[in-house]
Amino acid sequence: MRSSVILSLLGAALAAAQTPTRKVDFPADSPLSLKSVDWGDSNSTPRGGVLFLDVHGSLSLVNNSQRHVRSVTLAVVSQEVTPGGKGSVTVPSMDVAPGGVFPVSIDLRLLRPVGGRNSGADVEVRLDGVLFDDLSFYGQDNLHSRRSMTVWELEARRDRIYLKKLLEQSGRDALQKEMQECVARQTDRPQPGVQMVRGRATNADPERELSFAFLEVPDAPIKPTTGMARIAGNEANGPRLDVLNRSERPIRYLEMGWVVKDGSGREFLAASMPADVNLPPGRSGQVIPDFGLRLPARTSIQSMTGFVSTVEFADGSYWIPSRTALNDAKLRHIAAPSPEETRLTQIYLKKGLIGLVDELKKF
Amino acid sequence: MSEAPGSTRYDAIPLETERQTRFYNENLRRVFLLIYRIVGNVPDAQDLTQEAFIKALQRQDQLKDLDKAAHWLSRIASNTAIDFLRRSGRVSFSDIDELVDPVASSPHESPEELVLRAEHREYLENGLGVLTDRERTALLLRDVEGLPAEEVAARLNCSKATVRSHIANGRVKFRRYLERRKA
Amino acid sequence: MTGHVTETDLALYVSGDLTLWDIARVRLHAAGCDRCRRSAEAYRKDRTRVRDIVAEMPEGLDWERLSSEMTANIRVGLAAGECVAPRRHKVAGLGWRPAAAMAGLAVLLATGWWLNMPPSTTQALGRAFSAIMHGRGSSVELVMEPLGPFVEATASGVEVRENGGRLGVGQGSATPVAFSVTSQGSASARYVNGDTGQMTITSVYAQ
Numbered sequence: 001m002r003s004s005v006i007l008s009l010l011g012a013a014l015a016a017a018q019t020p021t022r023k024v025d026f027p028a029d030s031p032l033s034l035k036s037v038d039w040g041d042s043n044s045t046p047r048g049g050v051l052f053l054d055v056h057g058s059l060s061l062v063n064n065s066q067r068h069v070r071s072v073t074l075a076v077v078s079q080e081v082t083p084g085g086k087g088s089v090t091v092p093s094m095d096v097a098p099g100g101v102f103p104v105s106i107d108l109r110l111l112r113p114v115g116g117r118n119s120g121a122d123v124e125v126r127l128d129g130v131l132f133d134d135l136s137f138y139g140q141d142n143l144h145s146r147r148s149m150t151v152w153e154l155e156a157r158r159d160r161i162y163l164k165k166l167l168e169q170s171g172r173d174a175l176q177k178e179m180q181e182c183v184a185r186q187t188d189r190p191q192p193g194v195q196m197v198r199g200r201a202t203n204a205d206p207e208r209e210l211s212f213a214f215l216e217v218p219d220a221p222i223k224p225t226t227g228m229a230r231i232a233g234n235e236a237n238g239p240r241l242d243v244l245n246r247s248e249r250p251i252r253y254l255e256m257g258w259v260v261k262d263g264s265g266r267e268f269l270a271a272s273m274p275a276d277v278n279l280p281p282g283r284s285g286q287v288i289p290d291f292g293l294r295l296p297a298r299t300s301i302q303s304m305t306g307f308v309s310t311v312e313f314a315d316g317s318y319w320i321p322s323r324t325a326l327n328d329a330k331l332r333h334i335a336a337p338s339p340e341e342t343r344l345t346q347i348y349l350k351k352g353l354i355g356l357v358d359e360l361k362k363f
Numbered sequence: 364m365s366e367a368p369g370s371t372r373y374d375a376i377p378l379e380t381e382r383q384t385r386f387y388n389e390n391l392r393r394v395f396l397l398i399y400r401i402v403g404n405v406p407d408a409q410d411l412t413q414e415a416f417i418k419a420l421q422r423q424d425q426l427k428d429l430d431k432a433a434h435w436l437s438r439i440a441s442n443t444a445i446d447f448l449r450r451s452g453r454v455s456f457s458d459i460d461e462l463v464d465p466v467a468s469s470p471h472e473s474p475e476e477l478v479l480r481a482e483h484r485e486y487l488e489n490g491l492g493v494l495t496d497r498e499r500t501a502l503l504l505r506d507v508e509g510l511p512a513e514e515v516a517a518r519l520n521c522s523k524a525t526v527r528s529h530i531a532n533g534r535v536k537f538r539r540y541l542e543r544r545k546a
Numbered sequence: 547m548t549g550h551v552t553e554t555d556l557a558l559y560v561s562g563d564l565t566l567w568d569i570a571r572v573r574l575h576a577a578g579c580d581r582c583r584r585s586a587e588a589y590r591k592d593r594t595r596v597r598d599i600v601a602e603m604p605e606g607l608d609w610e611r612l613s614s615e616m617t618a619n620i621r622v623g624l625a626a627g628e629c630v631a632p633r634r635h636k637v638a639g640l641g642w643r644p645a646a647a648m649a650g651l652a653v654l655l656a657t658g659w660w661l662n663m664p665p666s667t668t669q670a671l672g673r674a675f676s677a678i679m680h681g682r683g684s685s686v687e688l689v690m691e692p693l694g695p696f697v698e699a700t701a702s703g704v705e706v707r708e709n710g711g712r713l714g715v716g717q718g719s720a721t722p723v724a725f726s727v728t729s730q731g732s733a734s735a736r737y738v739n740g741d742t743g744q745m746t747i748t749s750v751y752a753q
Contacts, residue, residue, distance in 0.1 A: 029449065031520060065520055084706045087716050090747040105746055109715035138449075138520065143749075186723055193700030196727040196752075239729075250421070273729045289729040294696075315421035336724045339736065339745040346743030391613055400600050405607060413616050417623040487599045505561060506593045507600045512563050527563055534557035537592055 020044040020053045023121035031065035031130055031138055032072065035101055044122060050111050053078050055123050057106040062099070068133040069096040070153050073145035074104060075128040079112040086110065088128060088143050092152040092339040095133070095362070147253070151310050154320050156340030160363050162323040163344065167357065176353055182345045185337055192262075194270050195294040207232045212241065215259075215307035218325045221247035222254050222308045225284070234299045236260075236270075237292040241306065245279040247319075252277060253312035258293070259334050263300040269334050270295065272309065307331065390433060391416070394440040397507065400491065401444040401500050411447055415440040437508055441500075441518055448496055490540045498533035505530050551575055551582045560589045697733035697752045699725035704733035706750045716748035 020042060024034050040056040055076060063069045071092045079085035087108040096102045110123065129139035131149040139145065167175045212227030227241035239258070245251050253276055260270040275287045295301065311319040326332055337345070348356040394415060399408035419436050491499055497519070504515045505526075516526040551559070551572050558564050559572045576583040603609055698705045704716045704725055722735035723745075731752035738745050 027449075029520075066516065066522060067520075084750075086751055088749045088751075090749070092745060092747065094744070107716065107748065108750070136520075140450075143751075189724075191701070191725065193698060194727055195696050195698045196729060196731065196733070197696035269726070271727050271729060275729075291729040291731075293727075313421075315418065336726065336736075339747070342723055342736065342738055342745055343743040346738050346740065350741065350743070391616065392609070395612075395616070396600055396603070399604065405604060405612075409612065409616060413619045413623060416616075416620045420620070485605065487595055488602075491596070491599060502596060503600065505563075506596050527558060530561070530563060531554040531557045534560075534589055534592060535553050537596070538553075538557070538588060541592070 020051075020055070020122035022055070022057070022123045022125070024059070024125045026127045030127055031063065031067075031132075032061045032069070032127060033064055035060040035062045042123075050113060051078075051122070053110045053112070053123055055106055055108045055110065057125070059104045059106070059125070060101055061104060062101050063096045064099075065130075065132070065138075066098050067136070068098070069100075069102075069130055070094055070133055070156075071129075071131040071149040072104065073128040073130075073139070073143060073149060074106070075126045075140075075143055076106055076108050076110065077124050077126065078110040078122060084111045088145070090145065090149065092149060093156045093343050147312060151318060151320060152339050154318055155338035158320065158323055159338050159341045159344070160360060163356075164360050164363075167360065172353060172357075175356070179345065179348045179353070179356065181332075182337065182341055183349065185332060186342065186345060189268075189333065189336070191268060192266075192296055192299065196271060197292045197294060207237070210236075210301065210304060212239075212304050212306045215305055215328070215330060217308050217321050217328075217331070219319075219322065220308040220325075221245060221249070221251065221311050221313075221319050222279075224256065224306050224308065227304075227306055229293075229304060231301050234295040234297060234301065235292055236301055236304070239273070239289060239291075241273075241287040242284060243277075243279070243287060244284045245281055247311075247313075248281045250281060250314040251279040251311055252314045253310075254279075254287070254308065255310040256287070257307045257309045257335060259305040259307070260293075260295065260301055261303045261305075262295070263302055265302075267305075267330075267334060269336065273306075274310075305330075307335075309335065386432065387416075387420075390436055394436060397437065397503060398440055398444045400503050400507075401441065401496070402447060403492075403496070407447065408444075411443050412440070415443045418443070438518070441504055441508065445500060445518060448500070490537050493540050494533045494536055498529045498536065501526055501529035502533040502537075550579065551585075553585070556582065556585050557589050560586055560593065697727050697731060697750060699727045699733040699735065701725070704735045704748065704750050706733070706752050716750045 019039075022037075022039060022042070024037060026032060026034065037060070038058045040058065041054075042056050043054050045052045045054075059074075061072070071090065071094060073088055073090040075086060075088050077086040087110060089104060089106050089108075091102070091104055094102060106125070112122070127139055128143045129137055129141055129145035129149060131137055131146070131153055135150060135153065137146045137150070163175060163178065166178055207230040209228050210231045212224070212229070214224045214227070223244045223246050225242045225244055227239065229236045229239040231237075241256065243254065253274070255275070256273045257269055258271045258273055259267060261267045271293055273287065273289050275289060277285060277287070279285050309321065313319070321331070321335075326335065344356060344359065347359050351358075391412070395408060395412045398411045398415070399405065402408055402411065415436070419432075419439050494502065501515055501519065504510045504518060505512065510518070512523055512526050512530070515530075516523045519526060519529075555564060555568060555572055559569060562569065564572065572582075572586075576586055696707060698707060701721055703722060704727075706715075716733070716735055723738050725733065725735040727733045732749050734747050734749040736745055736747050
């Protein structure tokens, strides 16, 4: 009786939401330092043998380096090994001068087994990567943030150059028209929910093989030649793609966009397929990612299209589609706008064309 | 990821000209020594030298102007070594060490060993060994590579003031070490 | 020590790493001070000594053998098209196990397989079988979740899920302007600050 009273008291204490312990852990030679942090209403809730950690943080970081910071990725970790234990927050498309301060917001729910901890804290915030204006990088890069941030920065430069040239050569009316199309692109782009699972998904419907069509992206160093996936209802499993390196340089990474058209004729970007490769010039190879794609129930997959969205050469340089290639009607409608285009579109919406032009002049 | 069957592999370092081949042979030794002095051991220096050359030789366009190529190659080499030190957690270039007596930093050497050591080179090498990684790296970039302090700071990603402290501390420690030896 | 230049200033003076004013100050002092002039000369010679040391091979090192080995490794590295680097990730190396396929109702009834299914799945199937056996409705929609953890991206945000539970969630205060999943098991949502336009990309990982 007594022990059950004690146990129930303990249970009540554990059941109450508690504030998780947090640690912001940047290396001693980090180019960024923490100025302040407000953890708001972060809390932890135990359920069975698992602790759910709601992490809501507003961080202020200082650029202590001599270079401008363009992008930063923070890893937020409650435990490393099992799913749900880590997340990340990236702020791309910045321009933080030496000594400058900038905010980063964290809104994540993570979990870990009760009792397991990272070096004494329930949640640890680590610096996975910092990208500078000269495209140099600092950080552990455990989350491949170097690659993603570099690609976003290259996209940002591409888009700013495009918009500035448009303004110079065709005037404000042309820029206004372009921005209206950007607004439409962001609001009208179809985005149904999608699941991605290791191996294959679980639909018991009979499968059929469906071939990929491919969007030709001008100047892309990779040419996808053939591809197929097994389709069952709202699921696609076991994609296989043959690709050719038609450039003169070896390629070590590529990313393909996977577009799906459903039974109602709606076309959308379903997933991204990154692949580490080892592809000398002129050689073909196969990309066989082991995953299954699952769309909302009662969504049938009628056709699939692939396109090359990113290539990384063995020397560390990158290829991304040009703005001209993106103006292809299909890609423009489907591919996500770059973070910089999104940012500039928001400035246009808030401050109008004058505000946008002032912003473009800063670069 | 599979490759098409029957692929052939390169059987020579793909340099376009004899001049480039000579450039490679001349700079292999220099780059290795620079990296060795930064990281302090041969196996790591070997790996990092290979890494630096692979990065460099994949940019054949940079090798066309061999006058600029040597400087560019040095930059790749030192960045590769510095990144290695950072990744291995050995060094933070933003920290400045207190200037301590260099002899006291080498407690493993007995006075008898100092007396017995006759080789001038080893004696001087040990002088570099009393420096911290950050002091030695800053000194190598400044005095051996001949980079201005601003560029050293940029490569080490720290302030110019910090780099000057590393350079000053390194030189003072080395000098004090030599003076103790003479005494 | 008073009246003399500091060692730090002397050490920096010899390579011109002082301000113009300090260089002039040290030069002026050294012109009239033997001690500081000798110290500056010693620091100057030390720079040459350092260059000499660095130009020498470590003792006992067989440079011919080492350079041949490095040349061979560089050749292989170029042919492979990748740097000799300490850390590389390859999709094939992650070793994801494919989930078991469900072949049909006959398979569903296999006891061993039933017992190995995730609890939420067995519950859903149980309800479905019960409805069929008791004639409740002519069709039952089975909402089968994938086996193993998976990522999901929707207008509500991004999640890692398994066995009907949400393991990790990335969620901003607003609706994401874009979201995506990758075949490497991550899901990302992009949020935009309405005032500054600054974007934040939140990601969760199934592995």
